Amino acid sequence: MLQLSIIIPAYCEAENLKVLIPRVNQALTAASLDAEIIVVDDNSPDETIPVCEALSASYPLRLITRKHERGLSSAVLAGMDAAVGEFLLVMDADLSHPPEKIGELVSALHQRPTDFVIGSRYIEGGSTAQSRGWYRKWKSRVATWLSRPFTSARDPLAGFFALRRQSYQKARGILNPIGYKIGLELLVKCRCQNVVEIPVDFTDRVTGTSKFSLKEQLRFLKHLKRLFDFKYQNYAYFTQFALIGLTGVFVNLQMLALLSHWIISPLAVALAIWTSMSTNFLLNRNITFSYAKHQPVLKQYLSYCGSCLTGAVCNWLTTMVLSQTFPFFEQRILLAAFIGILVGMGFNFLLCRYLVFSRHKPEVEIAATKKELGHID
Template sequence: MPQLSIIVPTYCEAENLKNLIPRISQVLKDSDIVAEIIVVDDNSPDETIAVCQTLAESFPIQLITRKQERGLSTAVIAGIDAAAGEFLLVMDADLSHPPEAIPDLYAALQNQGVDFVIGSRYVNGGSTEENWGWFRKLNSRIATWLARPFTNAKDPMAGFFAISRHHFLKVREILNPVGYKIGLELLVKCRCRNVVEVPIHFADRTLGTSKLSFKEQLSYLRHLKRLAEFKYQNYAYFVQFAIIGLTGVFVNLAALSILLHWLIRPVAIAVAIWISMSTNFLLNRNITFSYARHAPILKQYLTYCGSCLTGAVFNWLTAETLCRSFAYFEQNTLLAAFIGILTGMAFNFILCRYLVFAKQNTVRDEG
């Protein structure tokens, strides 16, 4: 029975595997670690299958070929599902992660109380290839900065990490990563508190091509949205709701400035309000409450209009009550109106969250 399972997701990495697997095997032998190597391939059109079959004659390697699904994160999950080890280690196949660091990550994970171990570029002793371009460095730093609300780890974007099976199984059923950052997904959903970062030298690939693309960067933003909703729940939904509400102000004013050229003022104001309310509905349906975007749209829209009317009523009641009840607010009507806006927004949000876009148990979050 292996102590450690090493999961290597691949797509068109046949040439790199020829170098990687022997290096991993030698490190395991030198460190007296009993481990299995699981290669999860997304049906690469290169020679990955043939290379793995050849390598399996000499090394403890298992190949899983996925023909119906794609993506690094889900490939990692598939590999872990098939793993037999109590400790799980994930690394890339492109030789950017040094196999020689495996014993250090494994040893750190075995320490009592450690939840997660990262092969880190950004702690003391860690480094990246000197010829790494400024754009890649900037991209990495921005992505790391965007992950700050979720973890204090210095390199949370790393694809070289280790976790115990115990921690993984606790969250297996709620994992829904999108894109490449399965490590960040596990860090957040496992609620890892004691994270150890082992310094590594991150090398640039010499064979094959990078899988990073603009599409993957957009996927990362979608992933952050999901993680924010998981960790901060209604706070995250409300921030999105408020931002979209703010955009509605600009839509309203832009529409009004155009409509005044063709319509009388009362009609133009009414139509501008309707346009901004409708755009807010569409944005909230597809962004803030994206889990509900497959529900019947007409019913949602009519209910949304009702919630907006309710929010407007509470807005008016709050401002009017403050002005009538307190001399201070009677002299500061704008402040009373502002509090009324916040009150109306809060009621509108509650109605949207739990009525208009109510989450059904049978609908999986696809935000």
């Protein structure tokens, strides 16, 4: 078995690859590493294919050209699926990651119990390009901060990292990244606990343009939401459910204030409740329990209304029992009502989680995800 497989996702990186591949090969020779280099190209319209074909005559380079898929994360997964090395190392094609650090990353991965190694910009000895403006640096720091619930690594969003192929294969069936931050996906879903960071000097790309657009930044937030659900499961779902419930309070009050000018009070109250319940349903269907949003909407909506009614009854019963049974709560009706709200919300959440928005079988869910993304990561 080869020691190492290096996966390089690429799109319109022909000029950079001419420089990168010889540097990678030189680093491998210096570190005495037996390795393969896998370039995964998304059918670039530039000279990537002929450039790689020419380079493969002199270097251990293998080109995978994808004609029907797009995206950095899925390209990395395609490269890892094709890899045969004991260790898998990922780096960008734009010359932002120093190939000279490959030996250090692999050496660190050899030391048990290390199971994930990052070429880090944010530890002592690492740096980012001085030419980067404050806004780009600020965005990078914010994105890193948003990743804190998943790992204590200082630079978990780095695109220069390595892990064991065995770790990857164990998690392959549950990987479904969105966007560019495949390293964080692997770090979380491969359940890597022993992370080592090697300082690197990150530089801006030499040629070509950055592909991290506003659209990709929004997809990054969606990716974080998926990882949040995966790592914290019901805690994550309940947090989102409760926050959406809070937005429903504001919708209710705003609608009541608006309708009370034209409609009699009882009807205005009913319409305000119905409006907030409907907006909560839509938000929960598309955010909290998005895995179930491909199920029939009318059936879900009617079931959701029933769960809300059940929660309201539990709320009322709890409040009444506490206030009429225990002298302590008889004098503290607001406290009894607050506990009733919590009980009602708990029942409502359980009904939503396991009945209204019940999870499909894995194969159905995977098919729905592919349909949602259009086979694009």
